Amino acid sequence: MCIKKTIFYTGALFLSLPTSLYAAEGQTIEWLTLLMGLFGGLALFLGGLEQLSDGLKQAAGDALKTMLSKLTSNRFMGAVTGSVVTGILNSSSVTTVLVVGFVTAGVMTLQQSVGVIMGANIGSTVTAQLLAFNIAQYALLPIAVGFFMLFASKKDIIRNYGKMLMGLGLVFYGMGIMGDAMYPLRGYQPFLDILQRMENPLLGILAGAMFTGLVQSSAATVGIAIAMAGGGLLSLPAGIGLALGANIGTCVTALMAAMGKPPEAVRAAVVHVAFNVIGVLVWLPFISSLASIAVAISPPSPELEGVARIAAEVPRQIANANTLFNVINTIVFLPFTALFALVAERIVKERPAAPAVIEPLYLDSALLEVPTMALDGVRRELTRAAELLREMIQSFQGAMVTGDLVALRRLVNEDDKIDILEQASIEYLGKIRGNALSEQESDEHQRLMACAVNLETMADVIEKDLVGLAERSRRVVYQRSETSKQMLQEIFGYVSQAIDFLIPTIRDKDVESAEAILDLESRITRVGKAFLVRKSERLGNVPEAVTIARLEVSAVDKMERMYSLCKHIARTHLSEAE
Template sequence: MRLPALSNTCQWRCLAILLFLLPTFAWAASTDASSLHTLTMLMGLLGGLALFLYGMEKMSNALKNAAGSRLKSLLAKLTTNRVAGVLTGAGVTATIQSSSVTTVLLIGFISAGLMSLAQATGVIMGANIGTTITAQIVAFKITQAAYLMVAIGFLIEFTAKADKTKQYGKMLFGLGLIFTGMNVMSEAMSPLRDYQPFIDAMAKMHNPFFAILLAALFTALVQSSSATTGIVIVLAGQGFISLESGIALSMGANVGTCVTALLAAIGKSREAKQTASVHILFNIIGVLIWLPLISVLSDWSVALSPSHPDLTGVERLGAELPRQIANANTLFNVVNTLVMLPFIGGFVWLAKKIVPKTRKPAPSEQPIVSPKYLSKELLMTPDIAMDQAQLEIGRIGRRVCNMMNALPPLTSKLASQQEREAANYALEKIDELEHQVDILHGHVLFYLGRLRKEPLTQAQSDRQITLISMTDQLESIADLIEDTLVPIMDKSLHAEIDISDEMREILDNIQDKVTHALLDSVNAIRRGDNKRAKQVLHTKRALNALLDKVLAHQAERLVEHDANRLQLFSIEMEWTESLKRVYTVTKRIAKLHLREKDPQ
């Protein structure tokens, strides 16, 4: 059995933690009598933190995969209604367990032109509420059941047949690792209760500015406010920090999580950078509002949290503080959202001032064509990424349809200069569109290839293969038009042939039916329309009847005493055969679409 490898995100977090704690290693190595004891504690702390982070990532990935279609439906319900946006942001973040991921998704949607900045602002506010679910889960401290969750989750993951059931097993396994990691960290740090230098260092946490700065720096390094919150709750459970210090640390985690959004916006559109600005403004303004009111927030959280008067000292702190910090974190984000929700317009205005419009590049500076819907930030949610890839495939399909529409009907030598110019212009347009198809085809294949690096269910893997095949089939049609139909058209324009009116009508009907079938096939991809895909398949009978007419007419013409009849026969048959090949590939695309919609 091969254990799953750590993702790039998890590897980066582990590296960041090691760099952050490197000075501590140096200090530990310089200690004489207690060096082994200190190194043991550091190994426990780092090992527990690694389990915590890996558990968070595993649970988050499983939640995203299990909730794939529901996550898409939540995002599809986004409207200009700010309350709906807040609820959607809270729901999506509670599902994927990361406000940073939600914000990155928003940047991807805005970059793709699927969402306005005003819509995104409401979702960002809701995302901060959704992320408090993690703190609430962690504060339950059900460490006694952690190993049982790991065992049951592992058993379900590796024995279940259905992908959905496997994802539930991964969720439980990840949740168990979270609590196991917290337990390991807690046990590793327990000897520090009597270690005076550490107690003195924790005393600095009473300074809220220091606590906020430290938590913001750590969260920026590990790119997970949930990891910071988990460590804060572990510290609180050991009685190392006060409630006010824990609140300040959780505020710092909110500030540090903005770094992920900032990094995601680099190199993106102006709207995407404005979204990151809104995220930063909202979190920082919220911290500034509550900074002088930490004691008020502390009193509220104490009033809402259960107390344990039967306990004393560190035991009581360990029983009460984690829940109080989790409740304070929830209150902080909920009240911030309620207070600032009416001012969404102000946030949008301020973000547009911070990131103003820039000069549009001149036409000569713009690329021939570039992808509109592909965003690397969406790769972390495979279902949504494949939806975006399908939209981009629709753009390829529209260009292939335009190539067919630009293709003139097969005709004999053109008499007038105007007719020749019109035909040449159409052929040049086809060449330009084929170049655009090649560019977009490369982008889509590269995007879907990168998606393969993400953890995919069997259904997602099958869909990814289908989308790759659709992209290739459309590109094949473009090549058929450019490399086969266009040369035949060019040959007919320079040949001394005379296509009869009867044959011209049949050929025009064939070309028209193939063009409409291609359009139906592309619209089936773009709109998820099974009816149009089935219409493509039903075209086969009518098309075969027309092809039979071509053969019958050709048989009659071959006996005529026309010097050019063989050349005419060759051109007409090549034309009909090439159109038939276009329809064959078009039909294959329709079948792929129907198979994707109904895999059974």
């Protein structure tokens, strides 16, 4: 909400800014007004991009997750996926950060990530193509319409589209403000001299890379270049230099995301840097050819002359050159994805693994950019916890049969593992809650939080209660009947089955598994009652028999509690299906 308020307040400030404050060509430049317009317009531009990206991510979160989950090792499909996802997310940096997270989590191999990273550069040009349409004068309309959709509707889908529309309007309005602010510079010779030096491709690339690394948005750099070109301030070669530099500067975000991550994630970031830097270096001698192709495929304005013609033609030419650069690079380098992966593996060596009880695999901060994917990461982590719980109950049953007290005490370590995953999942869910969630995502958030707590409670029942009861029963010298043993084993078996069904219920949201858990209730209740009746009828005055009866009835109670927790998780997932 803070970002949203900042956008509104900043927008309100510049909506009320009179255009007469800007000096006409040849007059003295009011630097304070110019800087306010330039940086204020940039703030609106970046805020609008974030608003647009948030709306897109919330509207298409499930689609993104489906696309990435079905990603194959086919490099061409990877490139297409990277292009589409980046076009939706509105940022190649965000896509690369997500890829780093997927590689870290083991969801995606390094070679798969190479194709996605290459395709992401194509998707990033969609924003530039949109910006090349000179519709700043109409920007207030989508802002107004998007505002009322966002705040008047209670439906998530309409609010998301409203957020997208308002963000798009703010992007164009911010560009318009920046263009108006820079208009007086058309007659300021020192600034024109700087732009003249920008004709040198190396200076343009350096400036574009530095600015993009600073604001962490290649769209902002290309947007400013298009805004300057639209004011007649920037030539095509200088604009191409800035766009190429933006492709290098956007690597900063990926490198920052990979810091402190496993080698696989660092390698994905290295691939991103290598692809973009090599691509720029290859094109460096051919910038004039790229400019010629961009001019040939862009619509001309022969009816105009001088600065007016530059302002009409160059913005689209810059956008087209940026798209051409990234499309051709991807086509040329795509057959060499395996080579890129191999070089990255040679550069980034494996690090010796640090000793740890257990660490989360799927709770990567990069996934927080898309709440749907972040929630899916929590679900995968809780599936691991459920698998550990199944191992605990199986180990407990085996130790009870063999009387292995060492194996029983070893279950404490297994409980610690589940505690770690549960705590990490809850903390990660807290970070997810920092985003704006749809109603569906909020429901999923609540289900996963309850699931995490229930799994940890079941592990505690085994470690704190059942293990303690087993150890105490081993110290009592008393020959239990085979019937009682069989009834206890039967209840253990049913609870173990419930935990078996719990894994596909959590992992796949499998309705049949959830229903199978509920179907076990009548059997567990029947055996539990029968066991209690048997103990009641056979309870005598022998102290050892009384002690064993008390311990066994308590064990049945604990197992019924575990089943009750399984049942709660199953019911929450069935309510989602309904």
